Amino acid sequence: MQIIPKRSPLAIKKAAATPSAMLIRRTDVLLLMLEADATVSLANMPFGDVLSTERARLPRAAGSVWMAVLPTAHRTRVIVGELPRRTDTFQRLSIAGRMVRDLGATQPGVITLASLTSPNAKGITNTAPVAALLAALAAAVESQPTAKSKVPAPWQPTEVVVCGVIDTTTALAIESGAHLARWLTALPPNVLTPKTYQQALVKLAKLHGWKIEIFSEARLKKLNAGAFTAVARGSATRDAALVRLQYRPKGTGGLAPLALVGKGVCFDTGGNNLKSAKHMLDMHTDMAGSAVALGTLEALTRSRYPRPVDAWLALVENRIGPDAYTQQDIVTAANGTTIQVIHTDAEGRMILADTLALASRTKPCGIIDFATLTGACLYALTERMSGAFTNHSDLRAILEDAGNRSGERVWSFPMPTDFDEDLETPMADVVQCLIDGKGDHIYAAKFLARFVAPGIPWAHIDLSSASRTGGLAHVSRPITGFGVRFAVALCSDPAFHKVIRSHEQAK
């Protein structure tokens, strides 16, 4: 099984916003989004009479998906998604996901993506529905890791015609990054180990022109990263490492990078506080945060993002063993903070503590970390949304806005100062967590905040939506890759950069 997925980009062609009769005639499947109050009526497009008749035959509720066959030589199938009157990105992606779900069964060659929507006040057509279709199609045809002895031949359409003006380079860059994140997260734990992960990162760094720096356990010890190495020493293979990848577009030498940090626990047994079989079953996915940070770096690189970005991936396993750390151990993190260990299954915040401290030393303009960190966040939000936390009040609304625009929704939790009282202990500077688990997502964020150097704007995303039975939005598989679309939307937001710049000026 390969660690890096094979990827062949979709063969994209572009066409006018409304598909022509000639295009429809040579299309096998037309995916068509219909806005409820579209002024360009269905009847005006080629084969509109057939579609209008079919649409009128049964009540077509907003959000529904239906199909019609056109009288072309190809017997062109039209799959129509009915957009609700006030729609958002999550809804659009969800409808697009339902429209593409069964395409694999017939494996069409030429697929056309189009929408009938009303132009806005400036006369600009809304291209968001077609963008949602492109995202859903790319996710539907992507390869998935499997060890089946007979694997069905992979399918890709021969041609994808995108109707309307869409930045397909950025759209496909995001889907490529999300695919990488989903692929890595799905890999079995005996295939993706901290060691093989590092080897794959060396290859990816070469491919993308990233500088790579690997902090081995021995080097982390020298840097006094005692929280990270406490977790690392439970593993018999001792192959844990912190990997820093640097993306530096030309002419940005003087700019401070944005740091993306990811939790990469390749398998989490819980350590000495062992998980039950049911709770340990999917713990190979506990590296999703690192995959999202990496996938985001790849998406930004492929879309030629004009600013420098670092990814800091904390790769480790949380195992049981004679050297494994235990409850009541006291360890010292790289920034000198002493930590009293309360629960060995709270390993994520231990490795992130040192990663945030070491990333802080490089003086980034801002830090965003991604981690499948707490069950409490999952109980609070379910798998439909992820939790957001920040040390900068202006960022709260900006984070939620990026979530809404990308369709990967996040909800901001409070971080009031009085919560810090509960992390006090006479034995050390801070307790790792509370044993009763109440509000653990908030305490985890309060704990992490202590390892971010003062003044650096920081956001922490607790990835409760990294996996979900039945998938999420346009992704139909359980591993969602949630976070890549969100992070790219955040990085392209001028308001986000304003916050970061104000910090740089304050320095």
Ligand SMILES: [Zn+2]
């Ligand atoms: Zn754990």
